[in-house]
Amino acid sequence: MIRQLNWRRYGLVAVTLPVVALVFLAAALAPVIAPYDPFELDVLVMLQGPGENHLLGTDELGRDILSRVIHASRVSIVVGLVAVAIGATGGVLIGVLAAHFGGAVDSVLMRFMEIVFCFPAILLAVILMANLGTSVLNAMLAIGIIFIPGFARLTRAVAQTVQRQPFLEAAICLGVGPLRLVTREILPNVIGPVLVEAAVAFSYAVLLESALSFLGLGAQPPEPSWGNMINTGRGFIDQAPWISLAPGAALFITVFSFNLLGDGLRDVLDPKLHD
């Protein structure tokens, strides 16, 4: 049966999902769809403006900007996915434990989370990399750790609400064991808000990775990333603004659409909005 799309419920997701899918597709198929090799130097076409051969122009070494932007999306996406995975896994685990045990366990875990939360992300990344060396892997780790407290707080809040619900007590009284209680009764209620948070966290991870790369702490040249491309472009902002503008626009579109996707998921996942 074909039914009219419920715009109030699915509208935002219907609009943002194609954009998000496009970003993922570009990252996955980068070698296929990029018109040039992103590392290929061509001194004859240095700092060329957008034109027929190079749609988004070239940089100071004559590399094709479009190809580099497309390839750079891979770094952003991988960093975003891995960081969110670290943050969500750690956060949900800690949040559920804190809510389940309560008391001292809860206090210790949450105070610790607050300490991590107070740490500026960039600073944590710098400290981590000072010890482990600069690399994309360490950037992901640093960003992922930064995300743990947010997910932990969210999970704990939802789990605590659920634990006070009569339906949980009904399950306890049926004889459902503690592990099953968490996986069957609590987690399904946590998943919705966590997914919403994950979409927003993903956009923040992409932004953070770009910031780290901009500072030279993420992807190392010549490996392209939106952050280090913007940084390179800084020196040529008067002569060749497209070097910074193209990755900047890619960054903006990705971050913006993931943020909207988060909002949209909130509407879709509310069971009371079912039509």
Next chain:
Amino acid sequence: MTDSGLAPESLLEVEGLTIVLRHRHRPPASIARDVSFHVNAGEIVGLIGESGSGKTMTAKSLIGLLPDRMDVVSGRVRFRGRDLLDGDDPARVRGRDIALIPQDALHALNPVKTIGWQVGEPLQVHGGLRRRRIASVVGDLLERVHIPDARRRAVDYPHQFSGGMQQRALTAMALSMEPPLILADEPTTALDVTIQAEIIDLIGELRDATGASFLFISHDLALVSSFCDRIYVMYAGEIVESGTKDAIFSHTRHPYTRALIGAAPRLAGNPERLPTIPGRIPRPHEEIRGCRFRERCPDAGTACGEAPRLETADGDHAVRCWYA
């Protein structure tokens, strides 16, 4: 009109009130249809019905508090001979002429203002009294609703009051402008039975002392039967039976009222099984031909295919049923 021959002391007259709920994809549904009733001066009138009967929206329409998508599409509401529906701004009637005691005491009070301030607020808005005078009137009001140590407790905040005391404070607030009519929307549902009995007693006492009328809205037949002078029974948006307390309970005529009375358990002498009403109350948008209770009625017959009218049987006792 079935409510013709109104006594001259009639304070509120509602005639043929119809309220609809507008819907984007469906034709409008009627929440209340052709509702007529009256409240005389100094009377306590009960408006009872189960959820979905339209009793609350009927009461809210009197003071212009219908939700956004609901409208009064026809009918007349006359208060002391003045038409409330076209003409006056309902906000001016609210509080001064018709006050409301809401259902949920805790949420009806502002947690960051003192009880005294809230009880005195209508006096400030409508009255223009001096501050000192207001404080003294508030003290009197709180005393009148039997809040112990009233003058001292006026500076307390709502959370320092028990549920029963909060409901008393709300009653004091409703009384502040000395309105001739007070709507009480299930004011005791959230309270313990002994506290409920106290509030009911208070309402009777206030009626005797001030001569104010009360329209008491409730789903609780037993409660209403204990103290209302006259009662209107609503079902699926219509008044199906009305009359004095005695007429309704001792000479019940409508099958729905009878079923409702039978369905309530007693302290003692209960049957083995409670009589029940099969099926469920029709939703507002459901199209029903004939009597709206027909599908669930034990006495339904051939005549019920046509909608019955509310007919006055004897004196004040009216019933909407072909076979009553």
Next chain:
Amino acid sequence: MPFAAGMPDAMLLVARKLSTTFRGRGLLRRGGDVRALNEVSFSLAKNQTLGIVGESGSGKSTLLRVILRLTPYDSGNVAFDGAEVATLSGTALKDLRRRVQPVFQDPYATFNPRFSIGSSIGLGFELLGEHRRQGVREEVRRLLDDVGLDPDLERALPHELSGGQRQRAAIARALAVRPDLLLLDEPTSALDVSVQAQVLNLFKDLRRRYGFSLILVTHDLPVVGFMCDHLLVMKSGEVVERGATATVIGKPVSPYTRALIDSAPEVSGKKAQPAERQ
């Protein structure tokens, strides 16, 4: 049962001098302790129906939660079928969980909003060891029919049901594990009178068919008058009166019971009397 402790065979539940205190919590709030139960004793024979009445703060709901082991108690003891509830663990605790089932007041909150009604009811059968999907489904549909619901409602989400339907579904979930004792906490106070009558009749029918004992906690004396053969009146954590329902209602001894009876409105047109203020 292996834990026989010299109890008469027919006693299903025995509470002796049960006391519990809610401590004022937090660093800055001391002395906020509330005696929620004070030396409460009662017993329930097999196949009995016991009504516990009292107003808010009387401790009636706390008592239910103690029996269900959702709330700990300080002193005294409560034994189900001869076994002390507080000391149970492992299989014995699982057995208690299965044999004592609650039905709570708020039918909106008693189902996990993410799962269909059928899935929530089916959980009980899974816990009993029925793991075949089709087997669980058949049992769920049969049970829904037993409580007077359309079996097709198994697929409905909780918010799609009316209050009365949800309470029926909650009863079905409790019955899925074949309990010996049903604990009802204000099961009909959120329902309309006509729906309440249906649900109360349903309890009676199901009791005849499934043969469980029943404790009904309520503020509504007439409901106990209809449902229960024994009555326990509580006030401020203490039992003020107990006995056969007809006797207690007919000849109340405690002034508080009398006040409760007087303030309970009845459709007879009796004037509810406010209790004397202490």
